[in-house]
Amino acid sequence: MTHYRDTYACIRLDYIQDNVETLYQKVHKPFMAIIKANAYGHGYQQVANVLKDNPHISMFGVATLKEAIDLRNIGIQQDILVLGAIPIEDLDLVIRYDITLSLFSKDYMDEIQRLYHHHQPVKVHIKIDTGMNRIGIKSKKEFEDILSHCQNSIFQVDGVFTHFATADDPLQKEAYHRQIEMFYDVIGNHTFRYIHCQNSAAMMYHHDERSNLGRIGIAMYGIDPSGEECDELKQVMSLYTRVAMIKKVKKGERIGYGHTYTALEDEYIATLPIGYADGLIRANQGRQVYIAGHYYPIVGRICMDQMMVKVDENVHLHDRVEIFGEHISLARMAKELSTIPYEIVCLVSERVERIYQK
Incomplete structure (x- = not known):
């Protein structure tokens, strides 16, 4: 396929x-x-x-x-x-x-x-x-x-x-x-x-x-209706992307539309091919994603098709990135966005390929 x-x-x-x-x-x-x-x-x-x-x-x-x-x-x-x-x-x-x-x-x-x-x-x-x-x-x-x-x-x-x-x-x-x-x-x-x-x-x-x-x-x-973490149910959907590019930016450089993030030191910035057209709304700026065993912050405004994350030397090109899944539950993500898990899964757009497993 x-x-x-x-x-x-x-x-x-x-x-x-x-x-x-x-x-x-x-x-x-x-x-x-x-x-x-x-x-x-x-x-x-x-x-x-x-x-x-x-x-x-x-x-x-x-x-x-x-x-x-x-x-x-x-x-x-x-x-x-x-x-x-x-x-x-x-x-x-x-x-x-x-x-x-x-x-x-x-x-x-x-x-x-x-x-x-x-x-x-x-x-x-x-x-x-x-x-x-x-x-x-x-x-x-x-x-x-x-x-x-x-x-x-x-x-x-x-x-x-x-x-x-x-x-x-x-x-x-x-x-x-x-x-x-x-x-x-x-x-x-x-x-x-x-x-x-x-x-x-x-x-x-x-x-x-x-x-x-x-x-x-x-x-x-697999989502508790109350929006809380739940051991009884199994979360059915996980959302992933991969690192498309990593660049080093200098202290004081700004990131993304509106320049809403400024590098506090020389930093590594990873660009991911996912954005609000995929359902990852701009309110996610400042939250974290999970890459290679660590959590990393989303920096700058989320674009229509891409977003940026502040990373370190542990992250490499093509590493898988968890938006939500085993390490970031929908319950956690919803609380951080002041919404409900229903809204998050319903917003995942049709252009995001669904891969079905049994």
Whole structure:
């Protein structure tokens, strides 16, 4: 296989299977595998293919209709739920590809009914908003109203669900409990094929008997939902590049756009072929990378395609550079950037080659 760049992401597909098994041993219920956003940057096709025969995966969850159709086109047979809204004019594609929709408002339901002209039912999961205030119905009355309209209509209600805002935060357990209580109060004694509210965080930190399907997302990729270091899960993605050039600069010389770094002494500067177009945003300036057993600081502004690192005589041309991986965890990197690991992996751009290992 031809490799066009020295910048690449290593994806351990066996770690995905291990993480699924780890969570299954906690909750002992089937999962909806969340592979939206190109499987959180890991590559939807490879992740879906490694999961399609996993006995714990009953469904797949995506964010857009295109993601759902892409899964069908690579042979995924399980039910696929689009978690967000779709353009109503694409309803024909929903039927053609046997996609399940989130039904989140009476207005949305009315729009679907207005455009429907098929024999097959529209499969839906009703979304209840219990505190996120994104999409979803907000009261028991709305829920009962939608359920009554769905009876003997074009809709086949296969499930009901909600999403937690604070399941990953030990300081906000009260908010979590308010949401779960509201969820079960709204659905009352109704039964459904799927009742799901447990995301990765809820499965890892809370207990719920009535939910019969877990939505496994960030934990599947080996990242603790809280953003903390985690020994239970295996981080699936690592990001690497290689040293392209090393030069010696004199004390007082400046580095990069805006000359934001000045050499304090005669220094070795290594240039790496990775930049913000690869997803390594400029906020990484001042952080460290790992080369040949040592940590080295990023100096100067990160460019679109390249960045500079202050090194020493231990670093050589073509040495491998770890951006994140075994020695720099995503949890550590996220804390240093005041963000969450989700954002870091989702930002790794498509031009970064993914190398898959088992």
